[in-house]
Amino acid sequence: MTTSQEENFMRKISAEEKIEPKDWMPDAYRKNLIRQISQHAHSEVIGMQPEGNWLTRAPSLRRKAILLSKIQDEAGHGLYLYSACETLGISRSEMIEQLQSGAAKYSSIFNYPTLTWADVGAIGWLVDGAAIVNQVSLQRTSYGPYSRGMIRICKEESFHQRQGYEAMLALAKGSEGQKAMAQDALDRFYWPALMMFGPHDSESAHSQKSMEWKIKRETNDDLRQKFVDQTVKQIEVLGLEHPDKNITWNDERGHYDSSDLNWDEFWSVINGNGHCNRQRIEHHLAAHEEGEWVRDAITAYNEKKRAKKAQHAA
């Protein structure tokens, strides 16, 4: 690393120019990005499981179709993000290994179980909703491929959020049983959705450097506040009770004040001890291992075709 390279890099960062795969970048910047993008990709992929849990029980054909296409979108996001991450010099199979060994993380939200149909609505509304708040901010991230990926992905995430909210609305305006289901899902998913923004800024290990390099553009607490603020009205329209009894408008701050989160739970889930951590990785591993003979078959088949072609050419 020469000084001029580093200076040039920082000049681009402050001029809001994007860093592209072929550009020189500090090792720590590269590592930081790989961690963040692969974690995002893994979240899309693992997120297929809690929602997929309801594919075979969706209560109407229309909802079944909507859920199918949402999950398909998420898998597409995963694919797209794996490719963006590969531009940094890591392969998809390396990333998957890191996911399966626990070296790489994915969003903790997917370690909560989906217990009723309403959870599917709550996930679309709150989880995709929280993801959008974060990802809109990431559209301005300094790494070109990641920024472009976020712009593309955000459009689909907004669609998911609207559909999720609409599914919640159908329940909230439905029978007593449906409404109770909706309230229960809101009560369970509201807090973990707030935790999706990560620890308080003061506790966040990666935050400061990420902000300097403009990988992250807004702090965890600021993004969380945005989400808290926008959700109050949405809950009101549904006619459901707000899960946070302390939620109050603060005129001075121009924001809602709210209860602090259960950070013990947060760290326990991050550290692998949530309801579904083990199950999610086991599921991924099982599908991956069961698929090995299929992947081997493709390799063998392609090998045979290549050999045949070479023979013809000779």
Add this chain to the structure above:
Amino acid sequence: MSDQIKQAIQEYATRLGDDSVVLGHRISEWVSYGPFLEEDIAYGNVSLDYIGRARMFYTYAAELADDGRDEDDFAYMRNDREYRNLLLMELPKGDFAYSQVRQLFADVYYTLMLPELLQSKDETLSAIAAKAIKETKYHLRRSRDWVLRLGDGTEESHKRTQKALDQLWGYTHELFDMDETEQLLADAGIGVDVSRLRDSWLKMVSDILTEATLTVPEDSWAVRGGRVGYHTENLGHMLTEMQIVHRSHPGCKW
């Protein structure tokens, strides 16, 4: 349209809807269980096509029935004994080879059947066929490619695929059966005479299997009954799962 024909079309649309929803459901069971991410997406895609088809067929059946029922009443409020799908569609997903062989059988079948349905004098059936033909082209390309790769891949993939073929072959005969209802519609230029499709189906499937170094099974056994509601034990379990939420909240909107 005579009452007899109208009733036959309603029954026919229900059958085709049942085939689609049951196969679509089975395919959806693969999502997040595929051998790699691209396959999860492909399975989702194919499943979505079948669920879409089911909705169109059921909506048409409901329109003809004109008794206040909608597509979901057809999908969620009928028992396994009332379902009229072909048995092939309801068999469990099995391993990857099993699902791809079943898919190949279905895709070749629809490749032959849908262009005939497109000629139907019934405009709605013809319009559904027009949409489904495009999807089926993609489906067949995919299942054909897979059977070639699995058949001519490794020893293990070959063995698994041959086993799937042998297990599934006996369920293919029913695809070409005609009963009074379907004969009535075929004669009226509304439904497809599937009994005439068996030779072409066999030729297309055999060509693919031979290229895949697989052996075309002997016609030594056949299981039938889907069109009269005489199902395998699998359908009851599938519907139990599929219908549980809908039925737990009677009369609700989703």
